[in-house]
Amino acid sequence: MASCLRNNDVEIDDWLLGNAQIASFSLSNDSIIGLADVVFTIDQVNGRIFNKDSMPHGTVIDEKVLCEMTFEVGSLGVLFVNTVTNDTVYWNGTDSIDFSAPVLITVYPYDGESTKTYEAKINIHQVNPDSMAWQLHSFLIPERTFVDMKPLAVGDRYYLYTKESATSINMLYRTTTAFDLMYWEPTSLTGFPESAVLPQITAFGDGFYVFDAEGKLYYSDDGLLWEAVDETPVIIALLGVVQDGGFQQPTVLAGIALEDETYRFVSMNAQREWTTGQDVPDNFALSGFGQIAYASMYHQYLVVASGRDKTDQLSDMTWSTMDGLSWTPLTAPSATFSKREGAALYHQGDTLYLIGGINPSGMALKDVYFSKDKGVSWMEDNIHLTPTNFEARGFASTIVDKDNFVLLFGGKAGRDRIVINELWRGRINRFGF
Numbered sequence: 001m002a003s004c005l006r007n008n009d010v011e012i013d014d015w016l017l018g019n020a021q022i023a024s025f026s027l028s029n030d031s032i033i034g035l036a037d038v039v040f041t042i043d044q045v046n047g048r049i050f051n052k053d054s055m056p057h058g059t060v061i062d063e064k065v066l067c068e069m070t071f072e073v074g075s076l077g078v079l080f081v082n083t084v085t086n087d088t089v090y091w092n093g094t095d096s097i098d099f100s101a102p103v104l105i106t107v108y109p110y111d112g113e114s115t116k117t118y119e120a121k122i123n124i125h126q127v128n129p130d131s132m133a134w135q136l137h138s139f140l141i142p143e144r145t146f147v148d149m150k151p152l153a154v155g156d157r158y159y160l161y162t163k164e165s166a167t168s169i170n171m172l173y174r175t176t177t178a179f180d181l182m183y184w185e186p187t188s189l190t191g192f193p194e195s196a197v198l199p200q201i202t203a204f205g206d207g208f209y210v211f212d213a214e215g216k217l218y219y220s221d222d223g224l225l226w227e228a229v230d231e232t233p234v235i236i237a238l239l240g241v242v243q244d245g246g247f248q249q250p251t252v253l254a255g256i257a258l259e260d261e262t263y264r265f266v267s268m269n270a271q272r273e274w275t276t277g278q279d280v281p282d283n284f285a286l287s288g289f290g291q292i293a294y295a296s297m298y299h300q301y302l303v304v305a306s307g308r309d310k311t312d313q314l315s316d317m318t319w320s321t322m323d324g325l326s327w328t329p330l331t332a333p334s335a336t337f338s339k340r341e342g343a344a345l346y347h348q349g350d351t352l353y354l355i356g357g358i359n360p361s362g363m364a365l366k367d368v369y370f371s372k373d374k375g376v377s378w379m380e381d382n383i384h385l386t387p388t389n390f391e392a393r394g395f396a397s398t399i400v401d402k403d404n405f406v407l408l409f410g411g412k413a414g415r416d417r418i419v420i421n422e423l424w425r426g427r428i429n430r431f432g433f
Helices: none
Strands: 022-028 042-045 048-050 064-073 077-084 088-091 102-107 118-122 134-137 147-154 159-164 170-175 185-187 202-204 207-211 219-222 234-242 251-261 262-268 274-279 285-287 290-296 299-305 318-323 344-348 351-359 364-371 397-401 404-408 422-428
Touching: 022 042, 022 102, 022 397, 048 077, 048 159, 134 404, 147 202, 147 404, 202 234, 207 234, 234 285, 234 299, 251 274, 285 318, 290 344, 299 351, 364 404
Parallel strands: 048 118
Antiparallel strands: 022 064, 042 048, 077 088, 077 102, 102 118, 134 422, 147 159, 159 170, 170 185, 202 207, 207 219, 234 251, 251 262, 262 274, 290 299, 299 318, 344 351, 351 364, 397 404, 404 422
16 A cells, blocks of 8 residues: 555544554565565564565675565555664655665554554575584593494484493493483493494394404394394494385395305395395495485485495495395496595485595595485585584594484594594584574
């Protein structure tokens, strides 16, 4: 409804003459991309006009903009005042307004006596939604040193399996309350194999699985009391879990076994029935790999990346499976990360991320790579960089928690070094908006 300076030609009930409420509000400018599509909320109680969904980071409002408004009844006039420059405009319905700072809008209703003032502002994201802030969350287990460490998230608690550097004793530390990463309760293990391959301990089905240096598989239903599993192949590696993908894709524990002096892919279902798959290629990693399970397009995938293969060479490869029995090499040679072992791998949104590792010279890395095509091509990440006080490392473990924080546990500055007793936490900004 257009403003007017006289109301003697407009018939309005007396009780409405003091209504100065704005009914709709929009802005436009041909040079400011997306401004015309911004939806504004009008808070009549507190006198605020704002966009709940902030405009993209980097948007600059450096030009005057056209404002369109309607009123619940009408107005004798509208006054715009920029709160920083104090520029004042008596709006005639077509004036351009400076919105580089919040603007006070005062509406004069037909009664010529009362007024209503709104503060109108354009919200713009102040941080890059795709950037990531890492912080040192805590020192994991103070006054302890470890040669190996592997965290697991099971239910609403975290389990941290460790091997002491001084005593070579395997221990379990559990969080004392749900999702609390500050307090860990030490717990002794019963029946746990002394030579357990800790980096590959896996939660599967209703319990936990680990294998030892002899290839013997062990199971625990509570993570504390362990026993050997009978009638299993000789396990060389536990690669992870392919989750239940629905029809014709049951959940399985994927691994590598030694059968007839040949390395073969194997899988175990929830009933502990084993199936043998393809022979393992020479360049497939047996240790030091990062792994992640994720869902995409109604299917479940398990991915491993980097590592040390059976020829003792470090890998720049990524492999994927949907059943644990047949694995597909993904990596394009011209678009991959450098050869390494002990890289940490995680998945967020539609992207795979790879952090750090140990290179063929034994040097620890802290670079970050990402892949948006499920591991086929990788690019070095210049946004989700680790901070300057983050020590380069390999063999760290990552878990993405319920609030989309990436938790990075431990890691080593070299293959035979002690574990860095730290827990880092980071989140891509858009997951926190």
